[in-house]
Every structure is written in structure tokens, then in C-alpha cells.
Amino acid sequence: MNPMLEVKDLAVTYRGGGRTVPAVRGVDLTLDAGQTLGLAGESGSGKSTLAMSLLRLLPAAAKVTGQVLYQGEDLLTAKWSRMRAVRWAEASVVFQGAMTALNPVHTIGDQLVEPILLHGRRAGEDGGRITDKQARTRAAELLESVGVPARRMRSYPHEFSGGQRQRIMIAMALACRPNLIIADEPTTALDVMVQAQILDLLSDLVHEEGIGVIMISHDLSVLGQMCDRLAVMYAGELVESGPSRQLLDDPRHPYTRALSRAFPTIGDPASRRAPAGLPGDPPDPAALGTGCPFAARCPDVHEICATTPARLVQAGPDRLSACLRVLPGFPDVATAPPVPEPSAEGARS
Numbered sequence: 378m379n380p381m382l383e384v385k386d387l388a389v390t391y392r393g394g395g396r397t398v399p400a401v402r403g404v405d406l407t408l409d410a411g412q413t414l415g416l417a418g419e420s421g422s423g424k425s426t427l428a429m430s431l432l433r434l435l436p437a438a439a440k441v442t443g444q445v446l447y448q449g450e451d452l453l454t455a456k457w458s459r460m461r462a463v464r465w466a467e468a469s470v471v472f473q474g475a476m477t478a479l480n481p482v483h484t485i486g487d488q489l490v491e492p493i494l495l496h497g498r499r500a501g502e503d504g505g506r507i508t509d510k511q512a513r514t515r516a517a518e519l520l521e522s523v524g525v526p527a528r529r530m531r532s533y534p535h536e537f538s539g540g541q542r543q544r545i546m547i548a549m550a551l552a553c554r555p556n557l558i559i560a561d562e563p564t565t566a567l568d569v570m571v572q573a574q575i576l577d578l579l580s581d582l583v584h585e586e587g588i589g590v591i592m593i594s595h596d597l598s599v600l601g602q603m604c605d606r607l608a609v610m611y612a613g614e615l616v617e618s619g620p621s622r623q624l625l626d627d628p629r630h631p632y633t634r635a636l637s638r639a640f641p642t643i644g645d646p647a648s649r650r651a652p653a654g655l656p657g658d659p660p661d662p663a664a665l666g667t668g669c670p671f672a673a674r675c676p677d678v679h680e681i682c683a684t685t686p687a688r689l690v691q692a693g694p695d696r697l698s699a700c701l702r703v704l705p706g707f708p709d710v711a712t713a714p715p716v717p718e719p720s721a722e723g724a725r726s
């Protein structure tokens with residue numbers, strides 16, 4: 378069976394102001410229905426650009442190449458009318474900062490009912506259009522499912538706390554029963570305990586409903602809490618991917634190791650007090666050399682890393698890494714036997 382989403386050789390380049398920024402470079406990803414994939418990486422690594430490109434939400438200055446196959450259909454070449462339908466009825470995006478995403482002059486109830494009415498699937502045994510009453514009932518159920526009492530339907534966004542607003546955003550994302558949710562730092566602005574509650578909630582809802590989720594964060598430990606699989610981005614490329622637990626317990630790329638130590642672990646006060654940090658800055662994507670982009674900051678760097686391109690290769694069953702050290706024969710990688718291309722299953726990210 379085809380995966381729900383298959384991204385092939387995706388690249389995004391921003392052009393403007395005399396600069397060319399290759400923000401995403403040659404990314405392959407696969408997401409099955411009901412699967413949650415966490416996309417991690419520091420600020421500027423290209424996570425948001427990648428996520429927004431999937432639904433063609435980038436500005437015109439961004440040139441996107443490759444394929445984004447949603448249920449086998451390439452969204453990058455789909456008609457705009459089709460894209461609009463996909464964005465509402467089949468895929469939802471949850472951004473950080475719910476206050477700006479919610480309309481301050483409309484009640485929460487109205488904001489939930491509108492998309493259900495406009496784009497919701499047909500309701501009822503008779504297959505007729507959804508009625509106003511049915512839409513209100515569904516909106517109320519959705520609010521309850523994210524832990525906001527249905528009687529608050531008549532309240533306005535400013536009458537809720539930040540955590541409640543983020544829950545409402547999740548309810549809105551679920552309103553049209555999407556197959557796919559893209560959540561970009563959905564809990565970053567929130568208190569750590571509220572973050573954990575909301576992620577648990579999102580995780581339960583998406584698993585119950587069989588929704589595929591791509592969740593973005595700079596914080597690997599947050600992603601590890603709720604995602605089945607993790608993919609780590611650095612300088613616009615995927616540098617590691619695999620099942621969450623395996624990737625966190627036994628990282629196969631030094632950047633993943635550094636990233637997992639750099640941020641506090643939810644529920645672990647000690648790690649909040651003394652995060653090890655991630656020294657140095659990511660490279661300018663417009664000025665990348667031929668070697669591994671992480672070489673300048675890597676604690677395990679070898680002299681060949683500065684000049685030898687590092688491709689994503691199999692680093693164990695169901696694991697991929699772009700560190701040259703996983704290659705057989707390292708550091709004599711030039712003379713090592715050719716590394717098999719990742720298999721279709723192994724390439725799942």
C-alpha cells in the first residue's frame with residue numbers, strides 16, 4: 378500500500394535581495410496514516426520551510442522542486458483549486474502563537490463552526506450537507522475532546538489562557554477530520570507542564586483518529602514524547618531518522634547527540650537546570666562547502682569530514698544517518714565497498 382505522504386528529493390531555494398538561500402536540500406520523507414513524525418533541528422535548519430512547502434504555503438520567492446505525493450498525487454503540480462480543497466478538508470496546519478491565528482472578534486464557537494460548515498465532510502445517513510445544528514454539535518464535541526468545556530463556545534479568544542487557546546487551535550485543526558496535520562512548534566510558547574498535557578492530548582487524538590502528523594520542534598525530547606519516528610534536520614538536509622526511542626537512546630549522528638543534550642527533558646528538572654548546550658552556530662546555508670555541514674561544530678570530526686560529502690545512508694535496521702563514521706571502512710571511505718542505497722522500508726522517515 379502507498380504511504381499517505383511521500384516526499385521525494387524535495388528542495389526549496391529562496392531568491393531575493395541578491396541572495397540565494399538553499400533552505401531545504403534533497404529531503405526524502407515517508408509518513409503513513411496514523412503515524413506521527415517529529416522533525417527536529419535548530420533555528421534556521423529548514424524545518425518550517427520544509428513543512429510549509431508540503432502544502433505550498435511558501436511565498437513566491439521560494440522555488441520548490443521534487444515531489445510531494447499525497448495519496449499518490451503530486452501536490453507540487455496540483456491545480457490551485459485542488460490545493461485549496463486539500464488544505465481545508467484533508468490537511469491542517471497548527472502554528473505556534475494561537476492568539477495571532479485566532480480571530481479576536483469572533484467567538485470560538487463561530488470560528489470552529491465555520492470550517493465545519495464550509496468544508497466539513499457530508500454528515501448524516503442521507504449524505505446531505507451538514508446542517509448548522511450538526512456543525513454546532515460537532516464544534517462542541519471537539520472543544521470537549523481537547524478539554525475545553527462546550528459552554529465556552531460563546532467566549533472570545535482573549536478570554537482563554539495560552540494553553541487553552543492552543544487546545545482550541547488543535548480542535549480547529551481536527552474540525553474537518555483531516556488525514557494529515559502539520560504542527561509547527563505548537564507548544565513552544567507554553568509552560569512545560571502545559572506543553573506536556575497538550576502533546577499528550579494531541580497524541581491521543583491523532584492515534585484514535587488515525588491521522589498522520591508531522592510535528593516540528595527544535596526540542597528533540599518534546600518530539601520524542603509523542604512521535605513514533607523522528608527525523609533530524611541540519612542546514613537544510615536530513616541528517617538522521619529512525620524510530621523515536623531508538624534514535625534518542627542510541628543516536629547515530631553527532632548532531633542528534635548534541636541536540637538531544639541541548640534541551641531539557643520534559644519532567645526532568647535536573648536536565649532543565651543544566652542543559653549541556655550546543656556550542657557554535659549553524660552554517661550559513663548560502664555558503665556551504667563540499668564536506669559535512671556539521672564538521673565545524675562536530676566533536677567527532679575527522680579530517681576527511683571537511684571535504685567528503687556526507688549522504689544519508691543506512692545506519693542499522695530502520696535507521697538512517699548522514700555521518701561518514703557510519704560508513705564501513707571509515708575513514709577510508711573512498712576505498713570502502715559501495716554502501717547500498719537505503720531500501721524503501723529503511724528510507725521511511
Ligand SMILES: Nc1ncnc2c1ncn2[C@@H]1O[C@H](COP(=O)(O)OP(=O)(O)OP(=O)(O)O)[C@@H](O)[C@H]1O
Nearest residue numbers: 391398400418419420421422423424425426427662
Ligand atoms: N522568506 C524567506 N526568504 C529568504 N530566506 C528565508 C525565508 N524564510 C526562511 N529563510 C531562510 O531559510 C532557512 C531555513 O529557515 P526556516 O525558517 O525554514 O528554519 P527553521 O528550522 O524552521 O527555523 P525556526 O525554528 O527559527 O523557524 C534560514 O536560513 C532562513 O533564514
